[in-house]
Amino acid sequence: MLTYPSRTSDVLIIGAGPVGLAAALTLRRRGVNVRIVDAAPRGASTSRAAVIHARTLEVLSTIHMATPIVEEGIVVPDFTVRDGTQTLAHLDFRGLQTPYPFTLMLSQARIEEMLAAALAAWGCEVEREVEFDSFAELESTRRAMQLVFRESARHERSFFAADRRPRS
Numbered sequence: 598m599l600t601y602p603s604r605t606s607d608v609l610i611i612g613a614g615p616v617g618l619a620a621a622l623t624l625r626r627r628g629v630n631v632r633i634v635d636a637a638p639r640g641a642s643t644s645r646a647a648v649i650h651a652r653t654l655e656v657l658s659t660i661h662m663a664t665p666i667v668e669e670g671i672v673v674p675d676f677t678v679r680d681g682t683q684t685l686a687h688l689d690f691r692g693l694q695t696p697y698p699f700t701l702m703l704s705q706a707r708i709e710e711m712l713a714a715a716l717a718a719w720g721c722e723v724e725r726e727v728e729f730d731s732f733a734e735l736e737s738t739r740r741a742m743q744l745v746f747r748e749s750a751r752h753e754r755s756f757f758a759a760d761r762r763p764r765s
């Protein structure tokens with residue numbers, strides 16, 4: 598169990614990039630009480646991933662996010678790299694054995710927005726400006742750990758206590 602001043606949760610996810618958001622959504626959809634924190638004040642708006650491959654869409658389909666993402670993106674069934682009139686490489690994705698035989702173009706910032714919105718609809722908001730700093734085992738119990746965070750908005754340090762439950 599994780600506690601932090603007033604709330605408890607079963608899982609704490611540090612980092613609300615696409616991986617953290619997708620993990621949080623996966624857990625929430627299965628009824629797990631999850632919290633997700635991120636050091637940044639808002640989702641990234643810089644250009645990063647623009648191309649989503651079939652396997653990523655297959656994984657996103659398990660949390661019902663592939664269809665809305667495909668609907669917003671640009672489907673690219675084949676890809677050619679050219680230098681002037683010379684073709685350097687041609688990739689054709691149409692033969693892939695997948696429900697998504699293409700690459701999809703959609704900015705990572707938009708995908709993060711969509712994942713965060715879906716997560717919010719499942720009752721979990723990203724807690725922003727909460728930066729993981731360090732952790733230490735609590736001497737008194739040896740079953741618990743203290744996680745230290747910096748909250749830049751409030752200029753204070755906060756503590757989560759994480760209880761290592763024995764496996765049943």
Ligand SMILES: Cc1cc2nc3c(=O)[nH]c(=O)nc-3n(C[C@H](O)[C@H](O)[C@H](O)COP(=O)(O)OP(=O)(O)OC[C@H]3O[C@@H](n4cnc5c(N)ncnc54)[C@H](O)[C@@H]3O)c2cc1C
Pocket residue numbers: 611612613614615616617634635636637644645646647648649650705727728729730
């Ligand atoms: C220029 C560029 C182009 C790319 N193009 C593609 C592409 O076309 N296709 C593709 O699939 N991939 C692409 N990638 C890779 C893709 O961007 C990454 O694989 C993806 O961002 C990884 O997601 P993530 O959630 O693991 O990490 P990140 O996106 O890095 O997210 C990590 C999050 O954790 C937060 N965080 C970090 N430290 C802490 C802390 N101590 N406490 C609290 N929060 C913290 C950060 O603020 C951040 O929001 C590209 C990357 C770059 C840089």
